[in-house]
Each structure stands twice: as C-alpha cells, then as structure tokens.
Amino acid sequence: MIPWNLLALDKALRASWAADTCSPDDLARAGWQSDNPAWGHCDITALVVNDIFGGDLMVGEVHADGDQHGFHWWNQLPSGVELDLTREQFRHGQIVTAARVVERPPGPLPRRWEEYLLLRERVGQHLGPLPELAPLPE
Known part of the structure; x- marks a missing residue:
C-alpha cells in the first residue's frame, strides 16, 4: 500500500464531491456547482x-446577514488539531459560530447514509481501501 498524505486525501475528496453527494438542503438552496465542489459536503x-483518522466531529452554526443558515461540520483529530477540508465553500461572508464536539452516532446515519457510502466508495477508488466500517448493530 502506498502511504497517504493530506494532499492525496484532499485531492481524492475534491474528485469525489458531486451533485449526487451534495446535501439536499444545500442543493435546493444554492445548487451544487463544480467551481465550489465542497458546497454541501461538510x-x-x-x-x-473521521473513518480514517478518528478523533471527534465538530459542528457549528452557519450565519449570514445575522441569520442562521444551517450547520457546518469538520474534524478535531486525536492530537487536538482541527481539520476542515470544506471550509472554502463559504464564499459570501458566512460565519461559523458556536462550535462544539458531537459524538458520532453508531450505525447507519439517520440521513445522508447513501451519500456518505457513495463518497466513501469514490474516495477509496482514488486512495485504495479505506478502514473498515464498524459493524452495524443488529
């Protein structure tokens, strides 16, 4: 196996983001476009x-013009370093506030499970096999 680096992971994610993996809320609001591929993928x-590095999930509120416009997700690695590979999607003065750690729910996600699996599959096609998913509860 060839060792991965953050540049390879970032490149694999960028090549894997598409309209069919964009959040339906964000797709309806502004539409996914290839010139802003991170849009709706946080x-x-x-x-x-998190599958690759572990650590914690972070979430914050997205605000624009004084109103909340959803949430933004990123990672806090086990070292405490925060890693946000989708922050550049905010190009119109949006601010992310009220950051907090969120525990990853066990098993399939209540929403966006299919999009998550599709993104994982595409990233794995670029990088090679990703770490195994935790077994689903019976």
Missing part, C-alpha cells in the same frame, strides 16, 4: 475523515 466529508 457532514459526510467529516465522517470520511
């Missing part, structure tokens, strides 16, 4: 990064 990207 939650499932943070999960894929």
